[in-house]
Amino acid sequence: MAAPIEDTFLPEALQFRSPSPLVDIGANLTHESFGKDLEAVIARARAAQVSTLIVTGTDLAHAEQAVELARQYAGFYATAGVHPHDASGWNAELAGKMAALHALPEVVAVGECGLDFNRNFSTPKEQEHAFEAQLALAAESGLPLFLHERDAGPRMREILTSWRGDISDAVIHCFTADRDTLHGYLDLDMHIGLTGWICDERRGHHLRTLVNDIPLERLMIETDCPYLLPRNLPAKLKGRRHEPALLPWILKEIAQWHGVSKAELASATTQTAQRFFRLPTDT
Structure with missing residues (x-):
């Protein structure tokens, strides 16, 4: 049984x-940080009106776990892909297993996949190989793409441009880059996902001047939890683990800088996400 909202650690x-x-x-x-209290986390999310959650699958094991969560909880869905950090492990067997996951009704996007030239845990060549292979899977399945990009904007846009006629929709998740990169993605008819990065005055300040450039029909919001705890919270959080119940604080920050009400932004981003991921509109 889910823990009552008042009995949790959330102030x-x-x-x-x-x-x-x-x-x-x-x-x-x-x-793993959600292993002991997931039911309470879900209860808090529902109490905060975070009613639909796309659980990110960054490799085969986590994608399979995301599917199991989607089967267990109403309003949960999964993505399935291989993060660029793990691109060195891409092979034909993994491609087949990913394709099988993409055929499941619980899976609503291919990814998290893309390019990360910031850390290069896999080489750029390995990343590009795995990324293009997953673009091919997205083209085959017709599913939208859940994309990761860090310090790789020019090459990412070059690859996406060559594939744009073959893939359906795509969202650049956790966008943190500059104006030119943003407009390059928008010119490719991409969607943009914003996180608590915009709440961080140390490194996300530039996003506050860019957010108004993103049309509401292209904008979606996300926690990327347990990472990227928003820095606009009015109280300290024990353990500093981010969770879906805190998404309204990100909504509040984005609405302020976009110049719209929280209600308008909530309605618009939900409608955009439902359309993008092809979700039931009554979730």
């Missing part, structure tokens, strides 16, 4: 309810 000051249901398009709920 009352952080129990902020969205004016209407939200979709968290990127929640890493298969992370």
